[in-house]
Structure formats: C-alpha cells, structure tokens
Amino acid sequence: MPHRSRVSGWEDPALCxxxxxxxxxxGFLREMLAGRLPAPPVAATLGLTLEEAEYGRAVFVLVPGEEHYNPIGSVHGGVYATLLDSAAGCAVQSVLPQGVGYTSIDLTVKFLRPITVDTGKVRAIGTVLNSGRRTALAQAELRDSDDRLLAHATSSCMLFPIPAR
Structure with a gap:
C-alpha cells in the first residue's frame, strides 16, 4: 500500500x-486575520483557515484532502462539524464585547452532500441569529465553489465573563 504523510506545525496556543x-x-478575530495572532492548532491540524470576519459573520475555508477521509472515501463528518462549529462560534465571538467569551453548548448538523478531494475548496459561513446576555444562537452553512449547500448547522453558545490576566 502506498504511504502518504503530512507535516504540520503551530504556534503556542497560549498566545491567543x-x-x-x-x-x-x-477585534480578536481581526488580529488573527492580520497575522498578529496565530491561528489555533486545530486549524493547522485540519488545514482550515479563517478567511473573513465581520460583525455577526465569520467564514472559514478548507481544501479537502485525503487526510480528511473516512473509511468509505469521503470527508469525515467530524471535519464538516468542525468547520461548521468554527464558523458559527466565531460569528458569535464577533459580536462579543471585550471581556466576554463563549463556548458551544450544542451543535446540530445536517449533512446534505458528500465532500471529496474533487469538491475543491469549501466555505463555512457562520452568522449570528440572536445574541443575548447569557446565550447566543448561530447558524452555519457549508458550501462548495458552485454555492451548493453541503451541510447546515445550528449552534447555541453560552456567554460568560473572561477576567483580565
């Protein structure tokens, strides 16, 4: 069997x-986009990239490769879920004031189409549907380069204060 390998590296996640x-x-997401803060290690592991961030919206991209495959020869559902969770979560992060953080409470994913290396670059577009004092609701869509919907997710996030360090 032919062997394939991949090397990845990342910066200290404590910096972020x-x-x-x-x-x-x-502001935090814009610092990452500008390269003044490093991407999180999961981005290097999976090869996903934050491409856009604006108030209430975040977009991640990924070019699927064999390293993302499940045993039946298509991209593993966990990769879909990670892209969708990242987009929805960062959309929520984009509306938070300084000193407030979030964590996902749940993620509901609907898989609509398979992804393979032939699919090409995919985009996960996250948008905030509602943001309150303690929780936020976001959705994310995973789309191919022809704008076909590949998967959809909703995510509830808990909001909490982050003390200055």
Missing part, C-alpha cells in the same frame, strides 16, 4: 488565550 480578554471578539 492570553489575548482574548484584551480585545472585543471582532
């Missing part, structure tokens, strides 16, 4: 964790 309380949610 320490920066969170110093920025609004959107």
């Amino acid at each position: 964790a320490e920066a969170v309380p110093r920025h609004s949610g959107l």
Whole structure:
C-alpha cells in the first residue's frame, strides 16, 4: 500500500488565550486575520483557515484532502462539524464585547452532500441569529465553489465573563 504523510506545525496556543480578554471578539478575530495572532492548532491540524470576519459573520475555508477521509472515501463528518462549529462560534465571538467569551453548548448538523478531494475548496459561513446576555444562537452553512449547500448547522453558545490576566 502506498504511504502518504503530512507535516504540520503551530504556534503556542497560549498566545491567543492570553489575548482574548484584551480585545472585543471582532477585534480578536481581526488580529488573527492580520497575522498578529496565530491561528489555533486545530486549524493547522485540519488545514482550515479563517478567511473573513465581520460583525455577526465569520467564514472559514478548507481544501479537502485525503487526510480528511473516512473509511468509505469521503470527508469525515467530524471535519464538516468542525468547520461548521468554527464558523458559527466565531460569528458569535464577533459580536462579543471585550471581556466576554463563549463556548458551544450544542451543535446540530445536517449533512446534505458528500465532500471529496474533487469538491475543491469549501466555505463555512457562520452568522449570528440572536445574541443575548447569557446565550447566543448561530447558524452555519457549508458550501462548495458552485454555492451548493453541503451541510447546515445550528449552534447555541453560552456567554460568560473572561477576567483580565
């Protein structure tokens, strides 16, 4: 059997964790987009990239590869879920004031179409549906380059204060 391998590297995730309380949610995401803060290790592991961030919206992209495959020869559902969770979560983060953080409470995913290496680049577009004092609701759509819907998710997030470090 032919062997394939991949090498990835990442920066210290503590750099981002320490920066969170110093920025609004959107400011934090913009620092990552500008390269002044490193991407999280999961981004290097999966090869996903934050492409856009604006108030109430975040977009991640991924070019699917064999390393994302499940045993039946298509992208594993966990990769879909990670993209959708990242987009929905960062959309929520984009509306948070300085000193407030979030964590996902739940994620409901609907898989609509298979993804393979032939699919090409996919985009996960997250948008905030509602943001309150303690919780936020977001959705995310996973789309291919022809704008076909591949999967959809909704996510509830808990909001909480983050003390300055």
